[in-house]
Amino acid sequence: MFKKIVIISCLFSTLALYAQYEEAKELFDDAACMECHNNEDFVVKKNKVSDFKKLCRVVDACRFNNEVEWFDDESLDVSRYLNHKFYKFKEEE
Ligand code: HEC
Numbered sequence: 671m672f673k674k675i676v677i678i679s680c681l682f683s684t685l686a687l688y689a690q691y692e693e694a695k696e697l698f699d700d701a702a703c704m705e706c707h708n709n710e711d712f713v714v715k716k717n718k719v720s721d722f723k724k725l726c727r728v729v730d731a732c733r734f735n736n737e738v739e740w741f742d743d744e745s746l747d748v749s750r751y752l753n754h755k756f757y758k759f760k761e762e763e
Contacts, residue, residue, distance in 0.1 A: 694744075694751035701738040712756035722759040725749050 719725050726749040732738075733745055740748070753759055 690747055691751050691754060694747040697740060697744055698748050698751060701733070701736070701740070703732065703736075703738075709756070712752055714757055714759075719757065722749070722753055722757075722761050725753055725757055725759065 714720060719728055726746060729749045729752065730745055733740055750761065753761060
């Protein structure tokens, strides 16, 4: 019984996470971020983005510079998505 609950709740949280990344991907694609960027931009470089907080900050900077109308939580979702896909930092709130 307990095992089943664990399996089911794992499944749901995986699905929720997946949906969140899908949404963030859409936001990211719609905002034309890739007009200036390519995948090689989003790697950990020395003296650049080196943790999750800094990643959130540059995503915000780029969002404001380009007048992308995301809510703060959407911006955070996009940071999470980029982190998941590229940077792989340990995420802290
Ligand atoms: C008009 C061009 C432009 C657009 C559009 C743009 N950016 Fe940027 N972005 C830059 C520049 C310039 C930098 C700084 C590059 C550097 O210092 O290496 C940067 C840096 C970044 C970085 C840090 C890269 C790293 O690891 O060093 C991230 C992440 C990023 N942008 C995300 C985004 C996102 C998300 C969007 C869409 C909302 C976006 N950018 C749209 C120009 C742009």
